[in-house]
Amino acid sequence: MAGRNHLYIPGPTNVPYSVMSAMQVPMEDHRRPDFPELVRPLLQDLKKVFRTEQGQCFVLPATGTAGWEIAMTNTLSPGDKVLSFRFGQFSHLWIDMAKRLGFNVQYDEIPWGEGISPDRVETLLRADAKHEIKALLICHNETATGVTNNLAEIRKAIDAAGHPALLLVDGVSSIGSLDFRLDEWGIDVGLAGSQKGFMLPAGLVMLAFSPKALKARESAKCPRCFLDVMDHINANKDGFFPYTPSIPLLYGLRKVLDLLLEEGMDNVYARHFRLAEGVRRAAQAWGLDICCRDPKLVSNTVTAIMVPQGFDARDVMHYAYHRYNLSLGAGLSEVLGKLFRIGHLGDLNELSLACPLMGAEMAMLDCGIPVTPGSGIAAAGAYWRETAQPLAKRG
Ligand SMILES: *Cc1c(COP(=O)(O)O)cnc(C)c1O
Numbered sequence: 001m002a003g004r005n006h007l008y009i010p011g012p013t014n015v016p017y018s019v020m021s022a023m024q025v026p027m028e029d030h031r032r033p034d035f036p037e038l039v040r041p042l043l044q045d046l047k048k049v050f051r052t053e054q055g056q057c058f059v060l061p062a063t064g065t066a067g068w069e070i071a072m073t074n075t076l077s078p079g080d081k082v083l084s085f086r087f088g089q090f091s092h093l094w095i096d097m098a099k100r101l102g103f104n105v106q107y108d109e110i111p112w113g114e115g116i117s118p119d120r121v122e123t124l125l126r127a128d129a130k131h132e133i134k135a136l137l138i139c140h141n142e143t144a145t146g147v148t149n150n151l152a153e154i155r156k157a158i159d160a161a162g163h164p165a166l167l168l169v170d171g172v173s174s175i176g177s178l179d180f181r182l183d184e185w186g187i188d189v190g191l192a193g194s195q196k197g198f199m200l201p202a203g204l205v206m207l208a209f210s211p212k213a214l215k216a217r218e219s220a221k222c223p224r225c226f227l228d229v230m231d232h233i234n235a236n237k238d239g240f241f242p243y244t245p246s247i248p249l250l251y252g253l254r255k256v257l258d259l260l261l262e263e264g265m266d267n268v269y270a271r272h273f274r275l276a277e278g279v280r281r282a283a284q285a286w287g288l289d290i291c292c293r294d295p296k297l298v299s300n301t302v303t304a305i306m307v308p309q310g311f312d313a314r315d316v317m318h319y320a321y322h323r324y325n326l327s328l329g330a331g332l333s334e335v336l337g338k339l340f341r342i343g344h345l346g347d348l349n350e351l352s353l354a355c356p357l358m359g360a361e362m363a364m365l366d367c368g369i370p371v372t373p374g375s376g377i378a379a380a381g382a383y384w385r386e387t388a389q390p391l392a393k394r395g
Pocket residue numbers: 011063064065066090139141142143170171172173193202
């Protein structure tokens with residue numbers, strides 16, 4: 001098929017050309033004496049994305065899923081009680097892993113499309129007078145439903161309950177795109193994957209541990225080897241890794257950190273908000289609901305758009321892919337066929353998002369979904385024009 005595939009799933013995301021070329025490197029000796037000149041600034045700059053000064057960052061050759069395991073096994077002991085909330089496929093999978101690793105998981109079932117109530121967190125923690133709960137497992141941005149939890153409020157709820165549990169946060173589809181502050185929000189472990197907001201291929205998991213999490217590691221009895229951060233603490237100290245790192249991904253990460261920090265994290269967050277708002281305006285103009293029910297919790301990295309009753313979102317994806325070479329995100333598990341998702345995180349501007357809006361609209365029309373042709377693009381375009389930076393007159 002002529003023309004390229006248009007990739008608008010919430011990960012892997014589009015890799016900027018500058019990052020692709022930064023990864024075109026010959027292999028090199030990862031024990032060469034000047035290797036630390038690459039590694040040390042990488043780990044330092046990563047802290048600026050996690051927004052931590054007190055914490056310590058780690059990079060492992062793995063994916064977000066391993067991040068869950070790293071966060072739990074490095075801070076907890078077998079059988080420890082953990083508290084979590086299931087409100088989408090990713091929070092579901094984390095809970096599933098916690099059970100399979102032998103933790104005692106207490107969790108609330110929340111309807112998919114809703115987020116975590118900080119009041120409920122406070123109530124559950126207050127009820128745990130003996131402080132049996134050792135950690136909260138919180139999925140910051142539920143990529144399956146496009147719901148972003150309010151971590152600042154969740155932190156306040158933990159403090160209001162006076163509970164000492166660790167706060168472990170999955171930021172796979174938020175860190176590097178959405179406001180995330182490890183120190184300020186008292187997050188003990190934050191974890192991210194390379195293929196979402198970090199605009200890289202999959203293959204790296206990045207984490208930040210708070211001093212409290214590092215302290216917890218000392219008495220955490222879970223067996224761990226490949227994923228033990230202690231080996232990283234020891235090797236990173238001298239600017240090395242305990243085993244062979246992926247050299248191209250490290251050079252890619254270097255470039256990504258340069259791009260993010262040059263734009264400025266606050267500007268990155270603002271750009272994601274503005275682009276996402278255009279997508280939401282488009283959905284509204286189509287007359288379609290989004291999966292997220294609380295307007296305060298809408299995600300700025302992914303929008304899950306509900307198809308009307310009587311239609312199957314898989315048909316929309318089918319037309320989008322086979323007719324227009326457009327990849328949209330699927331509805332997962334409980335929301336299979338009920339929604340499709342547009343990923344809007346990473347290397348994007350207004351016109352890159354015009355593409356999936358146009359393609360999704362054409363595919364919906366092909367399936368007989370009664371949307372007004374051009375309405376989505378018109379609404380998004382109007383919003384993006386209204387909120388565009390003022391531009392000096394041509395000289
Ligand atoms: C993608 C994703 C994961 C899983 O990450 P992998 O890199 O596929 O292992 C976990 N949590 C969230 C919120 C995600 O979006």
